[in-house]
Amino acid sequence: MDLPRLIQRYNQVERIDLQLPGYQRFHNDQRVRLLSADRHGSFISYFDVSANDADALIETEIAFFRERGQAFEWKLYDYDQPADMAERLLRQGFVAGEAETFMALDLAKLDADAMSGPVVTRVQDDAGLVDAIEVQQQVWQEDLSEQLAYLRQALAAEPDNLAVYVVYLDGKAVSSSRVEFNGASPFAGIWGGGTLAEYRGRGCYSALLQRRLLDAKARGKEYVIIDASPMSQPIVARHGFVPVAMTTPYLFTP
Template sequence: MAGMNLAHHLLDLYDAQLRRAARPDGPGCHVERSGAVVRQTGPAHAWNGVLWSGLDERTADAAIAAQLDHYRARGVPFEWKLYGHDGPADLGARLVAAGFEAEEPETLLAAEAAAQAGAAALPDGVELREVTDAEGVRQVVEVHERAFGTDSSDLGRRLLDRLAADPGTVPAVLAVADGVPVSAARLELYPGTDFAGLWGGGTVEGWRGRGLYRALVAHRARVAAAHGHRYVQVDAAPTSRPILQRLGFVPLTTTTPYLHA
């Protein structure tokens, strides 16, 4: 299956498995379908938001109002995850008019896990470590805050929740240089689907451009393939998209977070 046909196939599969039939991504979260909207609701530190919608010009405004009521009643901020192929065409403008703020668009890409799982060279003195305990989570948070300049405390709580619920899981991988964590990336295995998700991929300044991103992609792809997932998917920032396309990832669509406090 080549080119555009592959992209269409993967996007249809992604929509069916990870959006319309989404499962909760952490303890204390639940996913439900409300009319033409699929949403996740959980604790304040969890990801709360709309995963899928099947709206048109007649139904969009009422659906937006219903989601605002739902999350306001629970006192949590939330995200409407809008994909480039979602309707109606002016849904983004309608969200902004309702008080949402758009963040930078990203590109949804996917690739076969086995094709990405080859060996990747690491610089001398660097090793990869799988995160399995609270200290590893602390190091992931530290790396993300240094790499992205953002508060990652909620991410840390989500990773700790996952480890507590399933002590055998590996939610993230660290690249460690002479004992110091310098890069971190997260892994989401979606049971019962063809996909695993690659998230994060933050590297501290001074270690960028040295192959750590590629090595973390390869390691997580190996884990995904070992768990029976055929594909890995990424929501890529503009800086990551060219790297992933050179590795063979196929662009499927765009995705833009619309946030409501």
């Protein structure tokens, strides 16, 4: 895999040109900002700034969101410049989240084997979305009501760009995940994978991963990307994903 070319394409399509349903997009020569209608969910998608101007850019974005009373995320990839951007964000009051490994799979190398493991259900009604989010809330011990609102809005606005999956065992939802296709982008992003602790080791995550990879290949995508946690990284690596960069989210809350 040609990683420099992949990074260049990813930055252009998934960070610079990114548009999301329900978000306002603001862009100039220094940054791309996605503004959510909710108090949370806004983020800086991309930035290109010199070391001399970096602090001023951060202050401008803080002022913009503070005036609106909204939190926002500034996600850094370890190849972003300036190299000390993380320290600059922390000095301005951002809080670092958990670092993850940004990984990619070249779908041309995917073996399209038959599905194995537990049955994976694609959910499209509201009850299914609630099931998917309730699993994630139990896994991560977080209130994900705003993520549920995002999924509802995204499916209503662009149903072909999002697929949400749930594994049901013993009559209840025990594992869930999603894949986002972003129109004509060559990338499909897989997010939100999680399994209830008592059901781990039964192949749920691998079945969800396999289903998403096959669906992405069927859609003609070239790559599947993931921000892999330490728990999921060895699983996706066994399926051929390779590390591209380390990513860390930085959150500012007024």
